[in-house]
Amino acid sequence: MKNLFVDKTVEALKKTLNYPANFTPLHEPCFLGNERKYLKECIDSNFVSSAGKFVDLFENKIKNLTGSKYAIAVVNGTSALHIALRLLDVGSDDEVLVPSLTFIGSVNSVMYCGATPHFIDSEHNTFGVDAKKLKNYLEKKAIYKNGRCINKSTNKIIKAIVVVHVFGHPVNIGEIKKVSENFNIPILEDAAEGIGSFYKNQHVGTFGKLGVISFNGNKTITTGGGGIILANDKNLAKRAKHLTTTAKKPHKWEYNFEEVGYNYRMPNINAAIGIAQLENLPKLLLKKRELFSAYSQSFDSVSGISIQKEPKGCKSNYWLQTLVLDQRKKSCRDLILKSANENNIMTRPCWKPMHQLKHLKGFPRMNLKVTEDLYSRLINIPSSSNLI
Amino acid sequence: MKNLFVDKTVEALKKTLNYPANFTPLHEPCFLGNERKYLKECIDSNFVSSAGKFVDLFENKIKNLTGSKYAIAVVNGTSALHIALRLLDVGSDDEVLVPSLTFIGSVNSVMYCGATPHFIDSEHNTFGVDAKKLKNYLEKKAIYKNGRCINKSTNKIIKAIVVVHVFGHPVNIGEIKKVSENFNIPILEDAAEGIGSFYKNQHVGTFGKLGVISFNGNKTITTGGGGIILANDKNLAKRAKHLTTTAKKPHKWEYNFEEVGYNYRMPNINAAIGIAQLENLPKLLLKKRELFSAYSQSFDSVSGISIQKEPKGCKSNYWLQTLVLDQRKKSCRDLILKSANENNIMTRPCWKPMHQLKHLKGFPRMNLKVTEDLYSRLINIPSSSNLI
Numbered sequence: 021m022k023n024l025f026v027d028k029t030v031e032a033l034k035k036t037l038n039y040p041a042n043f044t045p046l047h048e049p050c051f052l053g054n055e056r057k058y059l060k061e062c063i064d065s066n067f068v069s070s071a072g073k074f075v076d077l078f079e080n081k082i083k084n085l086t087g088s089k090y091a092i093a094v095v096n097g098t099s100a101l102h103i104a105l106r107l108l109d110v111g112s113d114d115e116v117l118v119p120s121l122t123f124i125g126s127v128n129s130v131m132y133c134g135a136t137p138h139f140i141d142s143e144h145n146t147f148g149v150d151a152k153k154l155k156n157y158l159e160k161k162a163i164y165k166n167g168r169c170i171n172k173s174t175n176k177i178i179k180a181i182v183v184v185h186v187f188g189h190p191v192n193i194g195e196i197k198k199v200s201e202n203f204n205i206p207i208l209e210d211a212a213e214g215i216g217s218f219y220k221n222q223h224v225g226t227f228g229k230l231g232v233i234s235f236n237g238n239k240t241i242t243t244g245g246g247g248i249i250l251a252n253d254k255n256l257a258k259r260a261k262h263l264t265t266t267a268k269k270p271h272k273w274e275y276n277f278e279e280v281g282y283n284y285r286m287p288n289i290n291a292a293i294g295i296a297q298l299e300n301l302p303k304l305l306l307k308k309r310e311l312f313s314a315y316s317q318s319f320d321s322v323s324g325i326s327i328q329k330e331p332k333g334c335k336s337n338y339w340l341q342t343l344v345l346d347q348r349k350k351s352c353r354d355l356i357l358k359s360a361n362e363n364n365i366m367t368r369p370c371w372k373p374m375h376q377l378k379h380l381k382g383f384p385r386m387n388l389k390v391t392e393d394l395y396s397r398l399i400n401i402p403s404s405s406n407l408i
Numbered sequence: 409m410k411n412l413f414v415d416k417t418v419e420a421l422k423k424t425l426n427y428p429a430n431f432t433p434l435h436e437p438c439f440l441g442n443e444r445k446y447l448k449e450c451i452d453s454n455f456v457s458s459a460g461k462f463v464d465l466f467e468n469k470i471k472n473l474t475g476s477k478y479a480i481a482v483v484n485g486t487s488a489l490h491i492a493l494r495l496l497d498v499g500s501d502d503e504v505l506v507p508s509l510t511f512i513g514s515v516n517s518v519m520y521c522g523a524t525p526h527f528i529d530s531e532h533n534t535f536g537v538d539a540k541k542l543k544n545y546l547e548k549k550a551i552y553k554n555g556r557c558i559n560k561s562t563n564k565i566i567k568a569i570v571v572v573h574v575f576g577h578p579v580n581i582g583e584i585k586k587v588s589e590n591f592n593i594p595i596l597e598d599a600a601e602g603i604g605s606f607y608k609n610q611h612v613g614t615f616g617k618l619g620v621i622s623f624n625g626n627k628t629i630t631t632g633g634g635g636i637i638l639a640n641d642k643n644l645a646k647r648a649k650h651l652t653t654t655a656k657k658p659h660k661w662e663y664n665f666e667e668v669g670y671n672y673r674m675p676n677i678n679a680a681i682g683i684a685q686l687e688n689l690p691k692l693l694l695k696k697r698e699l700f701s702a703y704s705q706s707f708d709s710v711s712g713i714s715i716q717k718e719p720k721g722c723k724s725n726y727w728l729q730t731l732v733l734d735q736r737k738k739s740c741r742d743l744i745l746k747s748a749n750e751n752n753i754m755t756r757p758c759w760k761p762m763h764q765l766k767h768l769k770g771f772p773r774m775n776l777k778v779t780e781d782l783y784s785r786l787i788n789i790p791s792s793s794n795l796i
Binding site: 048049051055056059060063066067068069070071095096097098099123124125128131132134236237238242244245266268272273274275276277278279280281282283285286287288289290293357361366367368369371372377378379 | 678
């Protein structure tokens with residue numbers, strides 16, 4: 021059946037992406053600089069694994085970029101979240117507030133700690149945590165006892181709030197931080213998608229007690245697989261390094277351990293790629309911004325659809341470009357997905373909300389109508405820096 | 409204080425390693441072939457992360473080498489053990505038999521599952537699990553109920569036996585397998601250190617229900633960081649791939665999950681190094697064998713000490729060369745460690761036994777006198793392939 025709106029949408033995509041083309045993935049890496057050189061250096065130096073200069077260098081460069089006092093490189097974003105939650109002392113008797121609109125890694129890391137995810141809603145403006153709704157919810161559902169915020173229904177301590185910068189767009193972290201301070205719930209900032217994004221001139225991932233960034237292959241820059249933990253507290257940072265490197269007690273030759281640790285350190289060879297990638301981050305970010313403009317222009321003439329813009333006062337990295345269907349057009353979402361993918365333009369809906377996944381259905385949650393609404397209307401479209 | 413035996417030992421090390429030299433680490437990688445070429449190819453292809461041909465290729469090459477029907481590449485050996493235990497359905501109500509003489513990763517993976525490690529003793533001949541002692545122990549301590557082996561003291565199911573090929577030397581897996589079959593406890597073969605080692609012409613890691621190999625930077629060959637799960641059962645292999653790749657349900661665009669998964673897949677860039685490394689494995693193994701001969705010759709004239717040899721009927725990869733002090737000389741262990749390390753020859757004792765670590769002291773265990781004896785008499789010495 022022909023649908024003019026769907027056709028127009030796919031045409032606008034094709035136009036921006038200069039079709040005909042074979043296939044356009046949602047996001048692929050872009051190697052413009054010294055990647056080959058540093059990899060060669062890495063092999064020449066014989067240091068490819070848990071020792072070598074590139075990991076330290078990568079951590080330092082991330083500190084400079086983000087303004088975070090400490091940065092601890094790990095194997096991926098999920099492991100970074102896992103350790104960050106452990107650092108916040110999240111255990112099996114605790115609850116962690118997590119947006120339902122997020123990638124599964126945010127919730128898996130809570131599950132690894134044996135804790136209970138407690139799902140919270142997002143706002144239309146940023147796709148991220150709705151500060152006002154969270155405040156009202158906690159006022160109703162939680163009590164404050166011995167300096168801790170307790171869920172009245174479950175009697176469990178609400179140990180942390182995971183705040184996700186969805187698709188790289190900075191959330192309203194200023195307002196969320198106020199709520200977190202009022203209820204004494206520390207923030208873990210999931211900036212997995214947020215490298216190069218700023219909220220009021222401060223890099224995302226540096227507002228919470230801890231933050232994480234991912235360098236998976238689908239991110240703005242990549243290390244193959246990789247992530248990093250951001251911290252401003254020296255002791256937390258020290259402990260993060262300890263836990264991610266098997267928790268071995270320092271000694272010249274003895275192998276001694278006093279607690280369960282993790283083999284999460286980023287290998288030197290992966291950090292080598294990251295350094296080359298960081299050198300070109302400004303260029304890559306500029307291209308993503310230009311791609312946003314190009315999409316905006318193409319979709320200007322398509323009524324019933326818009327492209328997600330960075331929030332006011334913020335600078336987004338535009339990691340993943342997102343079409344937002346008007347309410348009246350949401351029944352077309354799957355038709356657009358089908359047609360675009362058939363035309364070799366990779367598109368996908370937003371992640372299925374966490375509270376709708378079979379194994380996560382039983383967990384506590386607030387009313388999640390904005391999450392459900394966004395899920396029905398968002399479509400991610402090709403976003404690689406090399407598309408423009 | 410002068411000690412002639414210590415001096416002679418350090419002299420024998422120096423002689424084998426052609427001192428004077430700046431510093432000799434315990435083990436470093438050896439890049440002889442196409443590492444730079446394949447890394448460049450990886451960057452040129454734009455596939456460095458979770459997609460790309462090198463991971464499949466690496467898995468296939470490992471299958472060919474080991475004779476395992478399936479192989480699933482992951483980020484490191486510890487994550488491979490973790491998933492393998494999950495595949496054996498190990499949970500918080502279960503016990504897992506683990507040798508006390510092993511690297512912490514074997515036990516950490518049990519802890520990640522929330523299960524109880526139950527420590528078992530090693531034998532002098534292979535440093536690995538003592539089959540006879542295990543049999544006698546289980547006959548006394550366990551009962552067989554509904555097809556399951558139950559620890560009579562704790563009433564917990566003994567769900568698995570982790571069998572470690574210590575320093576790459578094949579354990580007596582034939583005898584251990586008989587015990588495992590008699591008591592219906594599946595074997596997880598921790599061949600983290602065992603690439604290229606064979607027990608009666610069959611590669612280690614392929615005898616148990618599941619096996620793992622590590623490719624950390626200190627191993628015979630490396631992928632920077634990496635590990636692999638070996639399986640002969642198609643369903644277990646399929647599930648291993650599923651769980652290690654976030655357990656996403658296959659769909660062209662939808663993001664759907666039905667259980668907790670892990671971000672454990674080996675990135676393509678790391679697999680690229682592994683392929684180059686595998687191409688030279690025979691050469692590297694030969695060099696390690698030559699190094700063993702050289703050490704043996706140097707130590708021939710030092711009374712009170714020997715070099716660990718491969719068990720009869722087995723082919724060891726000689727991953728980590730090991731000095732074994734005679735009983736009467738064990739008081740010299742720390743003096744040798746001190747003197748060798750002061751002379752820039754990296755040496756270390758065997759891992760501190762697991763049951764002696766502060767946080768693991770409370771767990772069930774058999775009498776571990778051989779483990780304790782070995783710990784007091786073993787010294788690992790430089791073992792890299794490039795030393796000869």
